[in-house]
Amino acid sequence: MSVKHGLSGVVRLGIQSLLLHKLRAILTMLGVLFGVASVIAMLAIGEGASAEAQEQIRQLGSQNVILRSVKPPEDLRGGGETTRVSSYGLTTSDFERVRDTFPAVVRTVPVRQLQQEVRLEERVLNPRVLGTDAQYVNVTGRKVCEGRFLSDQDQAAVSNVCVLGYEVARFLSPFESSLGKSIKVGGEYFTCVGVLLPRVPLGSDPAQPGVEVTGEVFVPLETGRSWFGDTQVKIRSGSREMEEVQLHEIYVQVDSDEHVTLVADAAKEMLKRQHKQKDWEVVVPLELLLQAEKTKRTFNIVLGSIAAISLLVGGIGIMNVMLATVTERTREIGIRRALGAKRRHIVTQFLVETVVLSVGGGLLGIALGLVIPAGVEHWAKMKTVVTPDAPILAFAISAGVGVVFGIYPAWRAAAMDPVEALRHE
Amino acid sequence: MAGSADLPVAELIDVTRLYKMGANEVRALDRFSFTFRAGEYWSIMGSSGSGKSTLLNLLGCIDRPTTGAYRIKGEDTQTLDDDELSELRSRHIGFVFQSYNLIQQLNVLENILVPLIYQDDPPEDGEERARRLAQRVGLGDRLDHKPTELSGGQQQRVAIARALVNDPTFVLADEATGNLDSKTAKEILDLFDELHAEGKTILLVTHEPSVGLRAQKTLRLKDGRIEDVRDNRAVVA
Ligand SMILES: Nc1ncnc2c1ncn2[C@@H]1O[C@H](COP(=O)(O)OP(=O)(O)OP(=O)(O)O)[C@@H](O)[C@H]1O
Ligand SMILES: [Mg+2]
Numbered sequence: 208m209s210v211k212h213g214l215s216g217v218v219r220l221g222i223q224s225l226l227l228h229k230l231r232a233i234l235t236m237l238g239v240l241f242g243v244a245s246v247i248a249m250l251a252i253g254e255g256a257s258a259e260a261q262e263q264i265r266q267l268g269s270q271n272v273i274l275r276s277v278k279p280p281e282d283l284r285g286g287g288e289t290t291r292v293s294s295y296g297l298t299t300s301d302f303e304r305v306r307d308t309f310p311a312v313v314r315t316v317p318v319r320q321l322q323q324e325v326r327l328e329e330r331v332l333n334p335r336v337l338g339t340d341a342q343y344v345n346v347t348g349r350k351v352c353e354g355r356f357l358s359d360q361d362q363a364a365v366s367n368v369c370v371l372g373y374e375v376a377r378f379l380s381p382f383e384s385s386l387g388k389s390i391k392v393g394g395e396y397f398t399c400v401g402v403l404l405p406r407v408p409l410g411s412d413p414a415q416p417g418v419e420v421t422g423e424v425f426v427p428l429e430t431g432r433s434w435f436g437d438t439q440v441k442i443r444s445g446s447r448e449m450e451e452v453q454l455h456e457i458y459v460q461v462d463s464d465e466h467v468t469l470v471a472d473a474a475k476e477m478l479k480r481q482h483k484q485k486d487w488e489v490v491v492p493l494e495l496l497l498q499a500e501k502t503k504r505t506f507n508i509v510l511g512s513i514a515a516i517s518l519l520v521g522g523i524g525i526m527n528v529m530l531a532t533v534t535e536r537t538r539e540i541g542i543r544r545a546l547g548a549k550r551r552h553i554v555t556q557f558l559v560e561t562v563v564l565s566v567g568g569g570l571l572g573i574a575l576g577l578v579i580p581a582g583v584e585h586w587a588k589m590k591t592v593v594t595p596d597a598p599i600l601a602f603a604i605s606a607g608v609g610v611v612f613g614i615y616p617a618w619r620a621a622a623m624d625p626v627e628a629l630r631h632e
Numbered sequence: 633m634a635g636s637a638d639l640p641v642a643e644l645i646d647v648t649r650l651y652k653m654g655a656n657e658v659r660a661l662d663r664f665s666f667t668f669r670a671g672e673y674w675s676i677m678g679s680s681g682s683g684k685s686t687l688l689n690l691l692g693c694i695d696r697p698t699t700g701a702y703r704i705k706g707e708d709t710q711t712l713d714d715d716e717l718s719e720l721r722s723r724h725i726g727f728v729f730q731s732y733n734l735i736q737q738l739n740v741l742e743n744i745l746v747p748l749i750y751q752d753d754p755p756e757d758g759e760e761r762a763r764r765l766a767q768r769v770g771l772g773d774r775l776d777h778k779p780t781e782l783s784g785g786q787q788q789r790v791a792i793a794r795a796l797v798n799d800p801t802f803v804l805a806d807e808a809t810g811n812l813d814s815k816t817a818k819e820i821l822d823l824f825d826e827l828h829a830e831g832k833t834i835l836l837v838t839h840e841p842s843v844g845l846r847a848q849k850t851l852r853l854k855d856g857r858i859e860d861v862r863d864n865r866a867v868v869a
Pocket of ligand 1: 630651652653658659660678679680681682683684685686687730
C-alpha cells in the first residue's frame with residue numbers, strides 16, 4: 208500500500224469497500240446496467256430502422272426529382288370482366304418539355320417498364336425490364352460490374368443489346384459470365400453487353416422473402432418500344448387489362464440540392480397543365496430524406512427520454528445505497544477525520560465508490576447493449592446500427608450519474624462533525 | 633529538543649465545553665485554563681465523567697469549545713479552518729482513543745498508515761516506519777490481520793502504533809494501557825518513556841495510580857475543573 212494519497216489509492220479503497228458488500232454492489236449496478244444497455248439498444252434499433260429507410264431513399268438520388276406515371280383512380284374502379292385499354296401516364300412530350308424548359312436540370316432520363324419474360328436456355332425469369340438510355344447510370348448512381356452500360360449508339364442504332372442486373376445475371380448464367388450471351392426478352396434475342404452491381408453492397412441485404420424476382424434488365428428505350436409497342440397486357444384477378452403508358456418514370460437530375468424543390472414544383476405545375484387527370488406523381492427523394500431524418504430525430508428523442516428515465520432510476524438506486532453506506536460507516540468517517548482526513552478526502556472516497564459503481568454498471572451495460580442489437584438482428588431479422596458514439600455517450604452518462612447522485616451522500620459524510628461521528632455506533 | 637523545552641504546546645484559556653441534554657446541561661469542562669509545555673509527560677486522572685476525554689478531544693482538535701480559546705503550537709484554533717485543523721491533526725497529533733477506533737476493513741499495516749495518507753506531503757518512508765512501529769508494539773508478525781482477528785490488547789497496540797506513525801509532537805492517549813496485561817502495559821509505558829526521552833509531549837489518561845505515577849506530573853480533574861496538580865518526580869524521590 209502506497210502512502211501517497213494518489214487517485215489509484217482512493218479508487219482501490221473504493222473498490223475494496225464495495226467488495227465487502229458484493230451483492231449490494233451488484234444490485235446497485237444493475238440499475239445503471241439496464242439504463243445504459245437500453246440507451247444503446249434503443250439507439251441501435253432506431254438507427255437501424257432509419258438507416259434502412261434512408262438508404263432506400265438515397266438510392267433514388269438526393270439531387271433527383273422523379274416523375275412517375277400513376278394509374279388514375281377512376282380506372283381502378285372500372286375493371287369487371289371486360290377487356291379494356293387504359294391509356295394514361297407520362298408522355299414523350301412531357302419528357303422533352305422537362306428536358307428543355309428548366310435551366311437547372313442537368314440530365315433527364317426516361318424509363319419505360321416492359322412486361323416481358325427473360326430467358327436464357329431453360330432458365331426463365333420475370334424481372335423488371337426497363338427501357339432507358341445511357342444516362343440512367345449517371346442519374347441513379349448504379350455501378351457497372353462487367354462490360355458496359357447502354358450507350359448513345361445503342362440508342363441511335365436501335366440495337367438489340369441488354370444490360371443485366373447482378374441478380375439476374377447470376378440467375379441466368381450462374382457459372383460463367385453473361386457477357387456476349389444472347390438473352391431472350393419476350394420473343395426477341397438481345398446480346399448482353401454488361402452487368403450492373405447490385406443496389407446494395409453484396410451480403411448486407413439478404414433476399415426479401417416473397418419477392419422472387421429481384422433485379423432488372425435494361426434495354427435501349429427505342430429498341431424496347433419498337434419491339435413491344437406501347438401497349439401491354441396485364442392479367443389481374445381474372446380480367447385482362449391493356450395498358451398504354453409511354454413512360455413510367457422520368458428521372459430528372461438537378462444541378463444542386465437548393466434547386467430540387469424549385470424544379471419539383473415547376474414540374475408539378477407543368478404536369479397539372481398538360482394532363483387532364485392526375486395520372487402522375489412527383490417524388491422528391493431529398494424531401495423524403497429530410498422527412499425521414501426528422502422522424503428519426505423525434506424517434507431518438509422519445510427513445511432517449513425513456514432510456515434517461517431508466518438511468519435516473521439507476522442513479523436514485525445508487526444514491527439510496529450510498530446514503531445507507533454513509534450512515535453505516537459514520538464511525539469510520541469519524542476515525543479518518545480525527546486522524547487528519549480533510550473533507551475533500553472523504554468526499555473523494557465516497558464519490559469514487561459511486562463512480563466505480565456506476566461506471567462498472569455502465570461498462571456491463573455497454574456489453575449488454577451491444578449484445579441486444581446483435582440478438583435483435585439475428586432473431587427478429589431487423590437491421591440495427593450501433594454508432595460508435597452511442598456507447599461513448601452511454602458511458603459518459605453513467606459516469607455522470609455516479610457523480611451527480613454520489614455528491615449528496617459524499618457531502619453528507621464529509622460534513623459530519625468528527626467527535627459526533629466517532630461516538631456513532 | 634532541549635531548546636524548545638519550555639515552549640507551550642497547548643494553552644487553554646477559560647475553556648468551557650457544555651453538553652445540552654434537553655433542559656439540563658453538563659459542563660464537561662468548566663472555565664478550564666491550563667498550559668502544557670513541550671517535552672512534558674502528564675498523566676491525567678479523575679473519576680469517570682470528570683472531563684478527561686473531553687479535554688483530550690479539544691487538544692486533539694476534533695472538538696471545539698463552547699466558550700473560551702486555546703492554542704496548539706502557538707496557533708489559535710479558532711482562526712483555523714477545517715482543512716488547517718485536519719492538517720494539524722495529521723502532522724502533530726497522535727491520538728490513542730479510549731475505544732481503539734481501528735478501521736475494520738483495513739489490516740494492521742493499513743490501519744497504522746491511515747494518518748500519513750491524508751498529509752499534504754506524506755513522507756517517503758511511511759510504510760517502513762509503520763512496520764518498525766508494529767515491531768515495536770509487538771505486532772510485527774500480524775501486519776495483514778484485520779482488527780476482528782486481534783485481541784483487545786493487540787488492537788490497543790495497533791492504535792498506539794498508529795498514533796506514533798506521523799511522528800507527532802503531541803501524543804494524546806486515552807486509557808492506552810487499560811486493556812493490557814501488566815507485562816504488555818509495562819512495555820507500552822516503557823515505550824512512552826522512550827518517546828518522552830525523544831522530546832515528545834505526552835498526555836496519558838488513566839485510572840490506575842501506578843500508571844499515573846510513571847508520568848512526570850499528574851493533573852487531576854473533577855467535574856470539569858482542575859482538582860490537583862502534582863509533580864511525581866518529587867514523590868518518587
Ligand atoms: N456527547 C455528549 N453528550 C452529552 N454529554 C456528554 C457527551 N460527552 C460527554 N458528556 C458528558 O460530559 C462529561 C465528561 O465526559 P468525558 O467523556 O470527558 O468523561 P471522562 O472523564 O473521559 O470519563 P471516563 O473516565 O468514564 O472516560 C460526562 O458527564 C459526560 O456525561
Ligand atoms: Mg473518557
